[in-house]
Amino acid sequence: MKAIQYLAFGDSSVLELKTVDKPRPKANEVIIKVEAFSVNPVDMKIRQGLLQDTRPIQLPFIPGLDAAGVVDAVGVNVTQFKKGDRVVGNGYSGTYAQYASFPENHISVIPSNISFQEASALSIGLITAYTFLIEHGELKKGDSVLIHGAAGGTGIVLVQMAKALGAYVIGTDSSKGIELATSMGADEMIDYKNQDFKEMVKDVDLVIDFVGGQTQTDSFRVLKKRGKLLSAFSPPSQEMAGKYEVESRFLIASLSSENLSYGLKMASKGIIKPIISKTMSFENAAEAQDILSKGILKGKIILEAM
Numbered sequence: 082m083k084a085i086q087y088l089a090f091g092d093s094s095v096l097e098l099k100t101v102d103k104p105r106p107k108a109n110e111v112i113i114k115v116e117a118f119s120v121n122p123v124d125m126k127i128r129q130g131l132l133q134d135t136r137p138i139q140l141p142f143i144p145g146l147d148a149a150g151v152v153d154a155v156g157v158n159v160t161q162f163k164k165g166d167r168v169v170g171n172g173y174s175g176t177y178a179q180y181a182s183f184p185e186n187h188i189s190v191i192p193s194n195i196s197f198q199e200a201s202a203l204s205i206g207l208i209t210a211y212t213f214l215i216e217h218g219e220l221k222k223g224d225s226v227l228i229h230g231a232a233g234g235t236g237i238v239l240v241q242m243a244k245a246l247g248a249y250v251i252g253t254d255s256s257k258g259i260e261l262a263t264s265m266g267a268d269e270m271i272d273y274k275n276q277d278f279k280e281m282v283k284d285v286d287l288v289i290d291f292v293g294g295q296t297q298t299d300s301f302r303v304l305k306k307r308g309k310l311l312s313a314f315s316p317p318s319q320e321m322a323g324k325y326e327v328e329s330r331f332l333i334a335s336l337s338s339e340n341l342s343y344g345l346k347m348a349s350k351g352i353i354k355p356i357i358s359k360t361m362s363f364e365n366a367a368e369a370q371d372i373l374s375k376g377i378l379k380g381k382i383i384l385e386a387m
Contacts, residue, residue: 084178090130093367104182106156115386116150116197145176147204149197169200189341192349202355202381206238207344209334222247230291232258234381241353356380
């Protein structure tokens with residue numbers, strides 16, 4: 082099969098189109114014939130070797146976190162899926178390819194009114210939103226949430242799910258993202274380049290951090306007592322959490338089928354909409370990663386398998 086692979090860490094020029102062995106299903110695994118997958122910021126961090134301390138990989142490496150397609154084969158003990166099912170899944174690697182393997186409990190059936198491209202654009206955002214807003218954030222109707230990076234490919238899904246849960250949603254992003262996030266339901270948007278969110282926001286129940294750094298540090302100041310700061314970027318300071326009498330945690334999205342299915346049902350009803358900025362062929366993976374790195378586009382870049 083064809084796959085995008087790299088043999089060394091570096092810039093996008095290390096990505097190569099290679100012929101590699103097609104995966105065979107192990108017990109409890111499903112092989113998907115890939116139709117579409119998304120490009121995510123973490124793909125570039127892994128490629129550059131920036132996550133070797135926390136998320137080490139071995140070279141050669143096929144990148145990719147999600148894929149949507151058709152079940153090609155199933156392993157022993159797989160009971161929920163059969164060949165021909167339209168599915169989407171999330172994993173840790175290997176989806177920049179014509180075929181990809183997933184544990185059975187990491188994939189879900191795609192509703193009939195959602196395309197492969199749409200499912201792929203939503204999948205990472207849906208499991209992140211469930212993990213951060215529901216599982217750990219315990220967001221409920223009437224709560225307020227501040228989402229840093231609200232117009233990004235993942236942030237925009239959190240905006241929509243938070244609104245569906247009945248929360249008051251505040252977001253930060255660049256001026257280019259404000260219109261998009263507002264159109265998706267954000268109640269307030271703050272241009273982080275020209276406005277200081279810590280002077281404009283106070284007493285929120287929950288902060289979702291996709292940015293880190295000083296933004297994360299300043300976020301402690303806008304939480305109400307016993308509020309929560311949940312970061313997907315880096316572990317927040319427990320000393321600061323104690324000072325402001327709040328909870329803070331670093332989280333990685335749960336890959337469970339249940340979390341994914343919950344969001345896909347909302348998407349099938351039109352409650353959550355995918356935002357696709359660009360669709361490209363998968364042999365153009367290097368160009369796609371460069372475009373995403375520049376931050377020019379909002380929403381997802383989708384690559385279609387050959």
